Amino acid sequence: VQKLSKYIPSSPEEEKFLADYNPTKYGPGVAYTVDIIVFTIHNGKLSLPLVKRGGFPYKGSWALPGGFVESNESSEEAAVRELGEETGLSIDKIYCEQLKTYSDPDRDPRMRVVSTAYVAFIPHLGMPVGGDDAVDAHLFAVEDILSDDEDITLAFDHLRILEDALERAKSKLEYTPLAATFLEAPFTLSDLRRVYETVWGQSLHAANFRRKVLSTNGFVVPIGEKGSSKFESGRTAELYTIGNVNMLHPALLRNQD
Amino acid sequence: VQKLSKYIPSSPEEEKFLADYNPTKYGPGVAYTVDIIVFTIHNGKLSLPLVKRGGFPYKGSWALPGGFVESNESSEEAAVRELGEETGLSIDKIYCEQLKTYSDPDRDPRMRVVSTAYVAFIPHLGMPVGGDDAVDAHLFAVEDILSDDEDITLAFDHLRILEDALERAKSKLEYTPLAATFLEAPFTLSDLRRVYETVWGQSLHAANFRRKVLSTNGFVVPIGEKGSSKFESGRTAELYTIGNVNMLHPALLRNQD
DNA sequence: CCAAAAGTGTTTAAGCTACACCCATGA
DNA sequence: TCATGGGTGTAGCTTAAACACTTTTGG
Helix, strand or coil: CCCCCCCCCHHHHHHHHCCCHHHHHHCCCEEEEEEEEEEECCCCCEEEEEECCCCCCCCCCCCCCECCCCCCHHHHHHHHHHHEEEEEEEEHHHHHEEEEEEECCCCCCCCCCCEEEEEEEECCCCCCCCCCCCCCCEEEEEHHCCCCCCCCEEEEEEEEEEHHHHHHHHHHHHHHHHHHCCCCCEEEEEHHHHHHHHHCCCCCHHHHHHHHHHHHHCCCEEEEEEECCCCCCCCCEEEECCCCCCCCCCCCCCCCC | CCCCCCCCCCCHHHHHHHHCCCHHCCCCCCCEEEEEEEEEEEEEEEEEEEEEECCCCCCEEEEEEEECCCCCCCCCHHHHHHHHHHHCHHHHHHHHHHHEEECCCCCCCCEEEEEEEEEEECCCCCCCCCCCCCCCCCEEEEHHHHHCCCCCCECCHHHHHHHHHHHHHHHHHHCCCCHHHHHHEEEEEHHHHHHHHHHCCCCCCCHHHHHHHHHCCCCCCEEEEECCCCCCCCEEEEEEECCCCCCCCCCCCCCCC
């Protein structure tokens, strides 16, 4: 989160102009909020927390966590703040990026609300799985939300936001090493492969995956120890941590959907 | 631009709740605007129109075209409207996509202004090259704006927005057939190649470029005529129009910057 | 020993790069 | 006829996909 440098008026008359400026002449303005799609992997499924709405509108439906952007913060800062409140995680363990801004005038029947959505990837830790005390938050599997069988209705345009977020997450894994942000270090290459398989919803060739990851310089770095994966049987595997590159060259492409 | 379906209250009490709702309890809100980066190719250079600011703040600096989002429109609709006002082009000839939303509380010294930036690609037609009558708009080459030699200062955070837009444009050409939206159909493959060379700032191997484009199904379709390119000497070339695919498989990758 | 995952080798196909070379057109 | 860009051919390299096979661990 980078700050702009402070604006310096060029002249006394400009200073006076700014001091006397009356914002109300530009009308009522809009309410500005953030919504956050916090992706994590729980029980082998791509999941995210949703909050049950207690009041109108969409009472009883599930909504993305989020809230109003305060007057002294950017939407990035608001997203990070809400994320901390929601998950209790420190910022440096989280990956968070802006997704898109939703501004349909009818998206909230109460009033005009413009919302910027953020996508975050976190390892599954002490996330609220069942109902919390203050807010009624649950972890939901994406496939259950999108399934016609399940009866999970999302408030506002949050289903569309989720669809956009899912596509973003899938494509992010292709050309960045961010899959590792779903894991706690150290991890095995199988753990990493399972992240891809979970997010993309397709199985990958283990041997070729291994070669591709290791041949991409800086993707992962071995810690020099072996350890058992998060799974039971089989040989113990080399352990890795995430490397220091931002982009993968070449990318790790999924098959077409 | 897709619309949400109208929200239907679930009960008379919810209907009453919405009718009685008082938006002012959520504070003053923010001003909401759009800024548009209209990329086009003029005299062999990637260019965009900028508007000279006549008032405070940043008086005399150059700013991206844009304006307030009206209360009955989404930011997409506002961007398209402003684009029409700015260029006089019909919507279907323009490619326009959301870039990012900028919400630093200090980005406008007058008041809190949240702005969603859009990127558009258009063929160079009757764009305002010199000063217009109403607004003082000029076409600027991106390289001149970014050059330290030239003395073109951009208002607000518009330089950062331009940098983000430039990176978006470069990467869009890699995996979509949108390069053709910079051209008027029909065009030759050399014209198309020159778009890539201009936006990416690197020269491409003409023979290999030709093979790659033609081997990517649906990228371009021949109209069955030959015609001279926009350039003088040499053999007449086959003419093409843009195809009907949204994504290129495989992508047309640029070299690292 | 057996099952299951880790890890290596190898073959084949596909794509990209570079260079050579011919074709068509206008000056 | 010559310069210039259009267009084709092809060798050599790199990468991806598929399959076979060996190694290491727990039960």
